[in-house]
Amino acid sequence: MSNDVKESFARDAPPAPAALAAKVRTLAPSMTRSMQRVAEAVAGDPAGCAALTVTGLAELTGTSEATVVRTARILGYPGYRDLRLALAGLAAQQQSGRAPAVTADIAVDDPLTDVVAKLAYDEQQTLADTAAALDTTQLGAAVTAMAGAGRVEIYGMAASGLVAQDLAQKLLRIGRHAYAHSDPHLAVHNAVTLRSGDVAVAITHSGTTGDVIEPLRVAFEHGATTIAITGRPGSPVSQYADHILTTSIARESELRPAAMSSRTSQLLVVDCLFVGIAQRTYETAAPALSASYEALAHRHQAVQRK
Numbered sequence: 001m002s003n004d005v006k007e008s009f010a011r012d013a014p015p016a017p018a019a020l021a022a023k024v025r026t027l028a029p030s031m032t033r034s035m036q037r038v039a040e041a042v043a044g045d046p047a048g049c050a051a052l053t054v055t056g057l058a059e060l061t062g063t064s065e066a067t068v069v070r071t072a073r074i075l076g077y078p079g080y081r082d083l084r085l086a087l088a089g090l091a092a093q094q095q096s097g098r099a100p101a102v103t104a105d106i107a108v109d110d111p112l113t114d115v116v117a118k119l120a121y122d123e124q125q126t127l128a129d130t131a132a133a134l135d136t137t138q139l140g141a142a143v144t145a146m147a148g149a150g151r152v153e154i155y156g157m158a159a160s161g162l163v164a165q166d167l168a169q170k171l172l173r174i175g176r177h178a179y180a181h182s183d184p185h186l187a188v189h190n191a192v193t194l195r196s197g198d199v200a201v202a203i204t205h206s207g208t209t210g211d212v213i214e215p216l217r218v219a220f221e222h223g224a225t226t227i228a229i230t231g232r233p234g235s236p237v238s239q240y241a242d243h244i245l246t247t248s249i250a251r252e253s254e255l256r257p258a259a260m261s262s263r264t265s266q267l268l269v270v271d272c273l274f275v276g277i278a279q280r281t282y283e284t285a286a287p288a289l290s291a292s293y294e295a296l297a298h299r300h301q302a303v304q305r306k
Contacts, residue, residue: 020046020086022129023075026246030234031074037061038071042083047091054080123264129248130265134272142243143276145225146171149199152178153219155187155212156203163229163266164203170274173292174285184211191218198224205247205262207235216240229269231262245269 024043028036038061042049049057057080058065072083106118146152152171156164161182171178181187194200200219204212207230220226220240228241231248238244247265278285 020075020090022132022248025129026133026231026248027074027233030232031071034061034063034067035071035074038063038068039075042087046087046094050084050087050091052084126248126264127268130246130268133246133248134269135244135246138243138245139269139272139276142227142245143273143280145227145243146176146199146201146273147277147280149197149225150177151194151198152176152201153187153190153194153198153215153224154178154180154201154203155215156180157182157184157209157211159263160203160205160209160212160266163263163270164201166267167201167203167270167273170270171277173289174274174278174281175288176277176281181215184214187211187215188218191215191224192222194219194222194224196223199227200224201227201229202237202241203229203266204235204237205231205266207232207237209237213237213240229266231265245273 021043024039028039031039038057041057041061049060052060054065054068058068061068069080072080075083077083077086106115110118152168154164154168156162161180164180164182168178168180179190181190191200198219200216202212202216207228213236216226216228216237217240220242225243226241227243227245228237229245229247230237231246232238233244233246247262247269278289
């Protein structure tokens with residue numbers, strides 16, 4: 001992860017204590033190993049770490065004071081003192097008597113009642129983590145660009161391709177010129193035609209999908225505003241993104257691959273984009289939604305009569 005990308009996560013207002021664990025889960029994979037040790041320590045034992053000085057935490061994690069301070073800044077805190085205050089707040093929340101979380105992986109012999117409970121918890125956690133880590137400044141900039149765009153082109157493959165289609169369909173319903181591309185060759189051909197005033201959106205959980213990065217790079221070089229929806233903000237796709245919207249990185253298991261959790265978090269970001277754009281373009285979006293509903297109403301009525 002480059003210094004510019006790292007520092008982009010440090011905001012004037014530090015994140016709330018409840019958002020700390022989500023930030024660690026999202027950003028730790030892109031940190032250096034020494035920073036990961038600090039991040040994992042504070043997320044794993046907020047009460048214990050809150051009682052430590054910067055020197056004490058550095059000794060505990062086998063790192064340096066500079067590493068501790070830099071980790072705090074990457075997590076969104078101006079300095080270590082602010083991180084300690086957040087840790088103390090998080091520890092207090094954890095000691096307030098909340099019910100323990102369901103964290104066990106799904107086993108091959110789990111009854112369906114347990115499968116439902118575990119999946120429901122994981123989905124809720126994924127959504128909460130994504131909401132906590134989502135940079136609303138970046139989100140607002142992306143909404144502004146897409147609301148005023150002549151064209152919005154969206155690139156995604158496999159599970160991310162389904163999310164790309166969902167976003168395109170939503171935007172079409174409010175009268176925006178939006179298209180989703182899952183064919184890598186057509187995506188690049190399309191990106192060549194984009195210009196200033198157009199928007200290209202890349203959806204890739206890993207941030208390393210070449211078939212998504214390539215059209216985004218072409219769009220970027222031709223002057224379009226570019227947006228990346230990714231779980232790895234320091235990944236290659238970020239090199240060609242004007243705005244980065246970070247999704248949650250949830251736990252994977254044998255029966256719950258990354259595509260399931262990434263889809264959940266991506267759909268939340270897509271819905272936030274759609275609602276934001278609909279708000280900005282309400283005068284045209286509302287009539288378009290009404291017209292769309294009326295055009296399909298007779299189909300719903302026909303089904304009800306059967």
